[in-house]
Amino acid sequence: MLDWRSTAHLCMALVALLAAGLVLPGWANFLLVIALSKGLAALGLVVLLRSGLLSFGQGLFYCAGGYGAGLLMLWGGISDAALLVGGGGLFALLIGVATGPLVAGYRKIFFATLTLALSMLVHGALTKADFLGGTDGLNLRAPTFFGWRAGSAGENVxxxxxxxxxxxxxxxxxxxxxxxxxxxxxxxxxxxxxxRIEYLGTSVRRVVFENFVIAAFLAGIGGAINALALSHIDPELAFWTTSGEFVFVAILAGQASVVAVFAASVLLEVVRSWSSQYFPNAWQLTLGVFMLAVILFLPNGVGALLRRRSRPSVEADAK
Amino acid sequence: MQLVSTIVLDGLIDASWIFIVAVGLTLIFGVLNVLNIAHGNFYAIGAYVAASAAGWYYAGGDSFPALGLIIMLGSTLVVAVVLGPLLERGLLRFFYERDEVVLVLVTYALFLVLEDATKLIWGVNPYYAYEPYVLFGNVSFFGLSYVGYDLMLIVVAVLVGVLLWLALNRTTSGKLVLAVIHDRDMSSALGINVTRIFVVAFTIGVFLAAAGGAVTAPKISVQPGLAVTVVLLSFAVVVIGGLGSIGGAAVASLIVGIARSLAIHTAPWAELFIVYMVMALMLAIRPQGLFGTEGLRKI
Amino acid sequence: MTPILEVKSLSKTFGSVTAAADINVSVKVGERVGLIGTNGAGKTTFVNMVTGYIKPDRGTILLQGRDITGQSPRYITRAGVCRSFQIPQLFLGLTAEENLVVAIGIATGRALAPHASPDAPDTRGAVEDLLSRFRLGEYRHRVVSELPGGVRKLLDIAVAVTRKPKLLLLDEPTSGVASEQKFALMDIVMEALPDDVTVLFVEHDMDIVSRYSDRVLAFYDGRIISDAHPSVVLSDPQVKSYITGAAN
Structure with a gap:
């Protein structure tokens, strides 16, 4: 379990975040909420990447979390943020449990394409599901927080x-x-x-399945938070480009550091809002070049997760 | 009965251009072992370049309409010859030693870059190149009138398939390509110039995608978002058919084309995801695809 | 006493190649058995079939009378059969110590708990024990991809015995190791193993075979052409002409 030092670090990080939010303007708080929610989905990808798997369908669970929370609010009449987010996460987890056995047998590009296919299936189904708002999606209300309702939009954010x-x-x-x-x-x-894992007597599929479910849950929580922040859910959440963003964040974060994941997510959101303001048609281009640069010049990032820990001396020895 | 023939013919027409694009993707995968997410962008760029070329040609008068189509295809050949070697030598080759998943990410980044580059060059307003669409008049089939151009597409796709098959199986360089597909390291050890085969195969793959864009350009409005749709369709075809299998790509294109046409005519709501449904089913039942093979790792 | 391993009319062909043709063997508890034969004679195929990597076409494999034929590697490992590999199968990105932690974690079931610490006293104890028995202490913090071949071989075997197997199969434990170090490596391995472990090892070096085995199976063309004490097998004319060469 967590030792006291890590716990102290976490508490300090939390206090710093909460204090920063008080100082920052509302739009920055909003941007950070989105960044945190996407960071959680990307953190799920990191869990998968640590077992060597790249999912191009993480958006499915982000979407599941969003719709789970949204429908709990609209159909279930629940407005408490904790219940909604918990429910969204749980819903994503259940979908992970249901699809996990199917995907757990696949590796590499097969895993990537199957997860992609599953999320696109859901995306396609949602766009045609009129009772869920179809392509336009659904609008949500502002949530309550343990019985307290924000008096203004700023307070709510x-x-x-x-x-x-x-x-x-x-x-x-x-x-x-x-x-x-x-x-x-x-x-x-x-x-x-x-x-070697199988010859030590345990099941690779089981490990992959568990990691997949953890990833699904984390994305679900993130998706639910995102839904509450935007007060809106739509099928785009399951579209593969959403999943691609999570992949981007996870790759950018690289190292096995969880802090880096959130830092990368914040960076992405800042760059996005900046470039969509100044270069509305070149935002993906910036992203792509950035990503290539990371893969090419920071192989630690990708390398540490996808292959093995970077040991420059090894490469030298091998030659 | 009429519905059946409509579904089959529409499916065939759909399958034709999908095949032309997807066989390029499967060729690239077979030879370079790269699952190219940017493949749809080559299709889109091909469509844009062809539409621009057509616009330029037809603006100068409609003296010889068929020449326009030839110019459109020729312009995509130029695109492929420029982009293919540039991207393979200038980008992809730096990642061959890395995990194949890293290569997927590289092509994803390329997808992002090309997606915006296309918008920066051609803007966001649609382009049209409808002139060649009437070239071949109309043809009647089972009491239904079909656009001759669409039927031509089927012929072109069959031609592409046959030519590719002949090139691979009946020519020396084709056999070298097959050797590389079969075992890259061994081919290299035998003195086959693997580098050159990589460049050529990638360029041909890019050309097939761009040509697919060019031949469909007269049927559609060329606008942003094409790349995404097309790459997902080609993915589905390649996964269903078996990665790296040309015969598989042909059969899978037919399956995808017919499935889409079936959905459009009987259950329009399913059009978008029937393809992914087939793809997911295939992965679940036979992950290596219809014509793929699976090997046991040496320990 | 029930033999630890009993193999009856085991057969396997790959296309037109016969890798195993009606193999019958019975191994007693605690035996140290050397498997010899030229490349392609069927030694590794035999090991792979016993450990579940390849499914035999025909025949049965009994572990202490229990049928394990055609079971998965995982099932067979849990039943008490562990193995090392010709190409060591290790976690290349992890350190030697972490490799052992994972192996021990799986053996004890601790690896399946969400937050078990690698520094727990009994995990630590087991790691230290293996590191010292296999003389790997100085390499503990080195990443496996950095380790020399011989050390990887040792670590592969150390990882294989974390589950305390009844039957241990070593596929060419000394291949890729300099000839002057082969005896040292085998000394460490044989010393590290408890006496009641039955060991089958594939080996090309006849000096190693005669020193460390008390029984030899000579494979030729998918069959066992000789099965006896090393001194008997190695002087068998058939073995001489087919396997060890005229020089012996």
Whole structure:
């Protein structure tokens, strides 16, 4: 479990986040909520990447979390943010449990394409589901926070931001503890050598399945927060370009550091809002060039997750 | 009965251009082991370049309409000869030693770049190149009138398939390509110039995608968003048919084309996801695809 | 006493190649069995069939009387059969110590708990024990991809025995190791293993075979052409002409 030092770090990070939110303007709080929600989905991808798997369908669970929370509000009449986000996360988790056995047998590009196909299936179905608003999606109301309702839009954004910060810090802390555990090493083992894992007597599929479900849950929580922040859900959440953004964040974050994931997510949102203001038609281009640069010049990022830990000396020895 | 023939013919027409594009993707995968997410962009660029070329040609008077179509195809050949070697030598080759998943990411980044580059060059307003669409008049089939151009597409697709098959199986360089597909390291050890084969195969793949864009340009409005739709369709075809299999791409194109046409005519709401449904089913039942093979790792 | 391993009329062909033709063997508990034969004679195929990597076409494999024929590697490992590999199968991106932590974690079930610490006393104890038994202490913090071949071989075997197998199969434990170090490596391995472990090892070096085995199976063309004490097998004229060469 978490030792006292990590717990202290987490508490400090949380206090810093909450304080920063008080100082920052409303739009910045909003941007940070979105960044945190996407960071959670990307953190899920990191869990998968640590077992060597790249999902191009993480948007499916982000979408599931959003629709889960949204429908709980619209149909279930629930307005409490904690219940909505918890419900969204749970819904995504259940979908992960249902689809996990199917995808757990696949690796590499087969895994990437199958997850892509599943999320596109859901995207396609949602655009045609009129009772769920079809392509336009559904609008949501402002949530309440443990019985308290924000008096203004600014208060609501800050409340959501605070709520998202608490969740993100807690989940990041759990992930960090998990990455350092024996089970976390086992994931790296699956990435490095599946044959050895099976010859040690445990199931690679099981490890992959569990990681897939964890990833689904994290994306679901993120998607639910995103839905509350935007007060809107639509099928685009499951579109593959949404998944591509999560991949981008996870690759950019690279190292096995959970903090880096959120930093990368914030960076992405800042760059996006900046370039969509000044270069509305070149925002993806910036992103693409940036991503190529990361892959080419920071192989640690990708390398650490997808292949093995970077050891420059090894390369030298091999030659 | 009429519905059946409509579905089949529409499906065939759809399958034709899908095949032309997807066989390029499967060729690139087979030879370079790269699942190219930017493949749809080559299609889109081909469509834009062809539409621009057509616009330029037809603006100068309509003296010889068929020449316009030839110019459109020729312009995509130029695109392929420029872009193919540039991207393969200038970008992809730096990642061959890395994990194949890294290469997927590289082509994803390329997709993002090309997506915006296309918008910067051609803007966001649609382009049209409808002139060649009437070239071949109309043809009657089972009491239904079909546009001759659409039927020509079927012929072109069959031609592409046959030519590619002949080139691979009946020429020396084609056999070298097959050798590289079969075992890259061994081919290299035997003295086959793998580098050259990579460049050529990638360029041909790009050309097929761009040519697919050029031949469909007269049927559609050329606008942003094409790349995404097309790359997903080609992915589906390649996954269903088996990665790297040309025969598989042909059969899978037919399956995808007919499935889409079936959905459009009987259950329009399913048009978007019937393809992914087939793809997911295929992955679930036979992950290596219809014509793919699976190997056991040496330990 | 029930033999630890009993193989009956085991057969396997790959296309036109016969990798195993009606193999019958019975191995007693605690035996140290050397498997010899030229490349392609069927030694590794035999090991792969016993450990579930390849499914035999025909025949049965009994582990202490229990049928394990055609089961998955995982099932067979859990039943008490562990193995090392000709090409060591390790977690290349992890350190030697982390490799052992994962292996021990799986053996004890701790790897399946969400947050078990690698520094827990009993995990640590087991790691230290293996590191010292296999003389790997100085390499503990090195990443496997950095380790020399011989050390990887040792680590591969150390990882294989974390589950305390009844039957251990070593596929060419000394291949790729300099000839002057082969004995040292085998000494470490044989010393590290408990006496009650039955060991089958594939080996090309006849000096190693005669020193470390008390029984030899000579494979030729998918069959066992000789099965006896090393001194008997190695002086068998058939073995001489087919396997060890005229020089012996």
């Amino acid at each position: 800050y409340a959501l931001y605070a709520f998202a910060s608490i969740l993100a810090v807690a989940l990041a802390g759990l992930c960090r503890a998990h990455f350092g555990s024996v089970r976390g090493l086992l994931s790296l083992g699956v990435r490095d050598n599946e044959i």
